[in-house]
Amino acid sequence: MTTSIRLLTRRDVEQQLSRPRESTDEEMGICPIIELVELCELLKKGKLKLDRDSLRLGMQVMQEEQAVFIVALDQERLADALFDRDEYIVTGLWSPAANRTVSPTHSVRRLLLRPSNQTWWDGDIYAEAEAIYGIEESETVTDA
Amino acid sequence: MELKNRRQSLMPDVVLDTNVLADFLAQFFGSAQRGRAPFTKQDTVTRELARKVNQIVHWHDWNFELGSEEDGARHPGLIVAVTFAFVEIARKWTDIVRERFTVEQMAGFIEQPPEWFVIEPVDENLVEAFCDVPTDILTARGEMRSLEWADTIHVAVAFGRGDNCLLAATDGEIRRIDVLQNRLL
Numbered sequence: 001m002t003t004s005i006r007l008l009t010r011r012d013v014e015q016q017l018s019r020p021r022e023s024t025d026e027e028m029g030i031c032p033i034i035e036l037v038e039l040c041e042l043l044k045k046g047k048l049k050l051d052r053d054s055l056r057l058g059m060q061v062m063q064e065e066q067a068v069f070i071v072a073l074d075q076e077r078l079a080d081a082l083f084d085r086d087e088y089i090v091t092g093l094w095s096p097a098a099n100r101t102v103s104p105t106h107s108v109r110r111l112l113l114r115p116s117n118q119t120w121w122d123g124d125i126y127a128e129a130e131a132i133y134g135i136e137e138s139e140t141v142t143d144a
Numbered sequence: 145m146e147l148k149n150r151r152q153s154l155m156p157d158v159v160l161d162t163n164v165l166a167d168f169l170a171q172f173f174g175s176a177q178r179g180r181a182p183f184t185k186q187d188t189v190t191r192e193l194a195r196k197v198n199q200i201v202h203w204h205d206w207n208f209e210l211g212s213e214e215d216g217a218r219h220p221g222l223i224v225a226v227t228f229a230f231v232e233i234a235r236k237w238t239d240i241v242r243e244r245f246t247v248e249q250m251a252g253f254i255e256q257p258p259e260w261f262v263i264e265p266v267d268e269n270l271v272e273a274f275c276d277v278p279t280d281i282l283t284a285r286g287e288m289r290s291l292e293w294a295d296t297i298h299v300a301v302a303f304g305r306g307d308n309c310l311l312a313a314t315d316g317e318i319r320r321i322d323v324l325q326n327r328l329l
Contacts (some may be wrong), residue, residue, distance in 0.1 A: 036271050041293045044279040052275055059268055060177035076229045076263035079254045082234055083247065090251040103292045107231055108266070 005121055006069065007113075010035045015142050016068065017058030018050055019024055028123055029068045032112040034105055036070070071112045081111040082117045110133045155221040157262075157305050158329060160233040161298040163240065163315040164188045165225045168197070169233075169247055170244035179205075185324055186209065193329045196310075197223060205261045205293035220282050224309075226264045228303045230254060230292070264301050281317045291317055304326065 008016065008029040013036065016029070020052065042048040043055055050058070062068045071077070082097065083090045090091040095115070113126045151315055158275065169185040176183045179201045185191040200220045218325075233240050237247075257263055264270070277299045280288045291299075295315050302311040312329040313319060319328060 001154065014146065033266050033268070033271070036268070037266065037274060037297070040271050041296075043276065045290065055275070056272070063268060070268060072265050072267035073227045073231075074267065075254060075263040078230060078263070081250065082254070083251050084231065090233050090248045093234050093237060093247055097231065098237060100235050102235075104228075104232065104235070107235055108228065111231065122195055 001052060005030060005125065007125050007132075008104060009132055010038060014039055014048070014050070016062060017055055027067065029115075031062070031068050031070045032109050032129070033070055033072045034108045034112065038105060055113065071110060073112055076118070077112065082114050125142040147250045153190065156308040156310050156327075157221040157224050158193065158200075158310045158312055159226075159298060159302040159305065160229065161295075161311070162229045163314040163317060164193070164312045165229045166233050166240045169250065170241070172247050173245040173252070178235045178300075179260075187239075188312075189329060190312070196220075201258075202233065204258075222260055222262050224262045224264055225303060226266060226270070226297055226306065228266055228294070229295050230263075242268060246294050264304075266297065270297070270300055272302060273300040276300070276303050278321055278323070281320050283317070283320065291316060291321075299324065 003026060005028050008031040012029065013031055017029075018040070029121070039048060039050075040055065043050055043052065062070065082094055084092045084094050094111075097110045097114075099107070100102060102110070109129055110126070111120075113122045113129050115126055167189050168183075170205075171183050171186060171189060183189060183197045183201075184193040191195075192216050198317055203220045216278060218300060230298075233250070252265065274293075274296060277291065277296045279290055281291050283289050295318050297319065298311065298313060299318060302309045308327070310327050310329050311318070311324060318324070
């Protein structure tokens, strides 16, 4: 049996947090940490049905279950994704993220999902995020 | 290494926001010669921050020369920035960096920062601290304004590193957060 991989959208993550599902061996959800940050922001502004205890419990369940992989922006991911390289030599900043025409949220999302030889997911997950958020986020940039 | 330092640390860490980090890196790769010369008051690096950084660098140099890090009683803390601060520098490269350091230098710093500098991840632990940061700030003109997540995240890093962790921030709204008033550099 093979496990399929899918991107968890912000709405998927919200549902997962409010009604944690039992894990299956058939599907692995990839959750960029930025979706949790955004949900937390909405929660603090009273724009989410969840309360803080539910968020904490839901995150705990997500971490314990094997069905969701939370991609964090740590030092290694940053070093891997923020730069263009020729072999190991840095040749510049990776423009899809290092770009003021993209919102900070989407810059981070792109860095989290950028496929490389360090990631175990391929370009389909990145392309899926672009299809969902790419246009919307570019249109709502506020700090350009 | 960091866990050991954290256990021993008696002095507070210092978190740098995006603008302060950029000015810190400019000195690091410029006049401060990667920590071999002192940091000084310049741009957003205040006299107090420069003094704190020099204290931290000196402590690590001294302990490296002695070949020992067992003297935890005098540990001066660590300099900290969240990964997102580097992303913001990259997004606003021309305006923030102003040719004071290169992309290659920043990449090298991220891959191998000095032992006294910590690059904090944006992860599940930070989300917890993020929820503790106030959402609305009273501006100087008496209006309530929402703190954006991109600013909140630096405060969350400071909250996550203990009650006495300091924050070097330039953002006016961050500097108006009540609970930070005794923790700003």
